[in-house]
Amino acid sequence: MRRALKFLLLVPIVGALLPWTYNRTDPRLFDIPFFYWFQLMWLPVGVAVTALVVGGSEE
């Protein structure tokens, strides 16, 4: 289980590195084009996943 948790780290890594999925301007958020806010959104995802993996590891 704990070993499998590590693979969650791939979610933000792969998600943020696929510009094919977010290379457009709509829908906008607070007037900011999709391309820009969608990538920023991966930051909290990365933090959540890292915290989960770190919390579930040894020590």
Place this chain on the structure above:
Amino acid sequence: MTHRGVNTVELTVFLIIFGAVTILGFLAARWRRAENLDHLDEWGLGGRNFGPVITWFLIGGDLYTAYTFVAVPALLYGAGVLGFFAVPYTVVVYPMVLFVALRLWSVARARGYVTVADFVAARHGSPGLGLAIALTGIVATMPYIALQLIGIEAVLKTMGIGTQRFMGTDDWPVIIAFLILAVYTYRSGLRAPALIAFVKDALIYIVVITAVIAIPIKLGGFDHIFAAAHDKFAATPNPNDGLTLPHANLTGYSTLALGSAMALFLYPHSVTGLLAARSRGTIKRNMTALPAYSLMLGLLALLGYMAIAAGVKPIVTGGKPDPNTIVPQLFDSQFPEWFAGVAFAAIAIGALVPAAIMSIAAANLFSRNVWTAYLRPQASHAEQAKVARLASLVVKAGAVAVILVLEPQFSIDLQLIGGVIILQTLPSVVLGLWTCWFHRWALLLGWAAGLTAGLAMLYVTPNPANHKHHFGGSLYALSKLGFDTKNTIYPGLLALGVNLLVAVVLTPVLRGMRVAAGVDATLASDYGPAPVRI
């Protein structure tokens, strides 16, 4: 922009803050005082005892440099969307390096390694490979330090300084700033940037939060800002700028972010920040807390578009517009003078912190992996510390010389090259943390092949926007390899592929030829929690 006078209000605020920080730098030698600084662990790693909070400020102050703050928005201002690669880059870096950082910290603590080259030499049983890794680190770091000077210069130019000549040079303010930096780094070691990083980050956060709230309101909202950027890029003939990526640059954008993320924690200054941490827990907490800086960087990047909407123009010196002056110029035009002074001090101090850590990291490499490994194997701890302190002065003098003698553009080219070459240390360092399967000579030859391939690809990359024929950017056209495609790719990753291929193919060949393999000086238990202390 026409010649401008010195802005006294901005300059006064700037000098007060800068002066206070200088005093702090000298006091740092007494902070968390060591028994003596005559040991590289103390001078070069701050006693290896920084907790989560100090480490957060130190690594944050180390990775998010003044140059980043100045150059990333400048890239969005000039080239549009491509500059935003800094965001996915800093999103993926922490999940990616989490386990790398933990294993490296543990083995370094267990075995007393000060540099990443110490680890490589011991793990692969090859001081020669350690030397190659150390020299790569030093070469990649030097232009990075020089770029911090460019960040300071951009601020000074905006305040109207640096247009007057003094003692035969326009660069005198930067020389003074670096003299101060050199003296307190020499005295206080890593404790100086660690202490100053608190001030730097507090100032930077205040400035950035103010900027991303106040400037869009002043400019009539994000809608207007993005519309202005769109109009600017639509009017240029360049197909690569714009608010979204042209199809051909999708692979380039993705691989640039990935390759930059893989390179970041191979830089000596990043490793120095990591190894100075007190415990694995400190590193774990930081891998979840450091992305706060990335959020700030993402917001900051948009200042480039805000500058377009505000009609900001770069300062022209010697007939050439300097795009790095965009952010200071934006602050100058949008903030009250006193707050612009605060912002400029934040950028300048933001240059000194990483410059100090970089010079310490390069100095540690020289002392351990060149001096002690090759010239004076019997060097005592005190001698190693002394050599490192002197080397830190030489490294900084070298960076100043680079700025004085060469065009700033040359430093930018060198930094681009730096990212590609530091990536070639990945097999020896990162894969080495998990396996010593690779033959030491295969790693060395892979490294050499990767360097050659990377440099060759960068050399043939032109930049039509500024009529450069070589080292024109970080996207390599795959068509140059004979592929029928318009797609681009980050050359560092491609070079790493060559590097790995050579290492993987030659390892069994060298074994078959019975070439002596290196002896691993580490134990499997060194890499995990609760390392055995020696």
